[in-house]
Amino acid sequence: MTVQNDILENYYPSDVSDSTLSSPSHLFLSLQHPARQNAGLMNKLFLPSAGALYVYRPNKRRRVLNRAVDKLERNALSGYEYVIAHLYDKYRRNLTISTISQTGQTLSNFLAFLQETGVLGVEMISRKDIAAYIDHEQERGLKITSVRNHKQTVYAFLNYLVDNEVLSLEIIYKRIRVRLPEVLPRAIPMEDLRQLLAVITSTRDRALILLLLHTGMRIGELLQLKMTNIILSERKILLFIGEKNLHGRVVYYNQEAEEALEKWLGVRDRSSAYLFYGHKGRELSYVSAWMIMKKAIQQARLEQKGYSLHSLRHTFATNMLNAGLRLEVLQKLLGHLSIEITLRYAKIADGTKEEAYFKAMAVIEKGGHHEYDRVNPELQAVFEEEELLRADG
Numbered sequence: 001m002t003v004q005n006d007i008l009e010n011y012y013p014s015d016v017s018d019s020t021l022s023s024p025s026h027l028f029l030s031l032q033h034p035a036r037q038n039a040g041l042m043n044k045l046f047l048p049s050a051g052a053l054y055v056y057r058p059n060k061r062r063r064v065l066n067r068a069v070d071k072l073e074r075n076a077l078s079g080y081e082y083v084i085a086h087l088y089d090k091y092r093r094n095l096t097i098s099t100i101s102q103t104g105q106t107l108s109n110f111l112a113f114l115q116e117t118g119v120l121g122v123e124m125i126s127r128k129d130i131a132a133y134i135d136h137e138q139e140r141g142l143k144i145t146s147v148r149n150h151k152q153t154v155y156a157f158l159n160y161l162v163d164n165e166v167l168s169l170e171i172i173y174k175r176i177r178v179r180l181p182e183v184l185p186r187a188i189p190m191e192d193l194r195q196l197l198a199v200i201t202s203t204r205d206r207a208l209i210l211l212l213l214h215t216g217m218r219i220g221e222l223l224q225l226k227m228t229n230i231i232l233s234e235r236k237i238l239l240f241i242g243e244k245n246l247h248g249r250v251v252y253y254n255q256e257a258e259e260a261l262e263k264w265l266g267v268r269d270r271s272s273a274y275l276f277y278g279h280k281g282r283e284l285s286y287v288s289a290w291m292i293m294k295k296a297i298q299q300a301r302l303e304q305k306g307y308s309l310h311s312l313r314h315t316f317a318t319n320m321l322n323a324g325l326r327l328e329v330l331q332k333l334l335g336h337l338s339i340e341i342t343l344r345y346a347k348i349a350d351g352t353k354e355e356a357y358f359k360a361m362a363v364i365e366k367g368g369h370h371e372y373d374r375v376n377p378e379l380q381a382v383f384e385e386e387e388l389l390r391a392d393g
Helices: 015-019 039-045 060-075 080-092 097-116 127-139 144-163 190-198 203-215 219-223 255-267 286-299 309-322 327-334 339-346 350-365 377-392
Strands: 236-239 249-252
Touching: 060 080, 060 097, 080 097, 080 144, 097 127, 097 144, 127 144, 190 203, 203 219, 203 255, 203 286, 203 309, 219 286, 249 327, 286 309, 309 327, 327 339
Parallel strands: none
Antiparallel strands: 236 249
């Protein structure tokens, strides 16, 4: 196939060059100019605030993109231009920082693998090469979930090349599948949960753990949460952009979490926009949050149980299902795009399923029937909240 070079001609975006101001000629001083003899005057004259120089300060997403591009250009592996074009395409489509970073790292390793195995360029990739790459990743001892994620990243890149007529459609026909083992989410039993909460005495730490436990939020969502997104009077939190799927939603918290939150609000530094903050009022890091959880696990002597911050989210989902919450409502609260993911939690709730079975069978045996309401009020309320968020976004 003839390589289409259109996507390579302008893969560098123009926002930097467009935003860089050229200096007018009158700002250049001759060697004999008196101002050159005054260092203080020169520094003041050429401060960015003086307007003599324009300083370009890229945002965080752009900095991550720039680092990935710089690495690809330094290595200069065959096909790196296509990867750069793919990264800029993701950047323009406003994909997350983690997606851009992970894509750059994975595809850099993919190009290195192709070079080591003698593939002359991305235009020559075959299904056999993709299969060999997947085997290589498994032989490295990576977890199967990591291998699957790398495979999906590579296929997204191949899709991009197909769309731009660099590769033929056959390359993505009948994709190679990596089957994940059936692993049930790990919830924390009530007895262990009591032990864990009993050792948390810090006002901040207790509020953080209880909010995770009683809202079902992802840890990334909680760490990015700002005070303006909390409606205290309604015990409601607005998540305008999901940490994983870029979808907004509403979550709620119970009285226990409310009490812990109010205590934290009474002592926190109000100058920070974030609910939980780190150095200089900035967003608390994941490592800091994990150390809070790790310390509590150790003090409660639960190190051998394998609990993590994400276990609190699983515990929330399991408890809500066992309490009779409809699966569709739980899906919205957890922010799952597919109910198939939420169904994984349903497999834990054996007691609930047993109770529901005998309750339904009793109705059948008595010759009666039961019809679900056409519009479930609880579910409808969640849907309406989501629509409000979508409108605000």
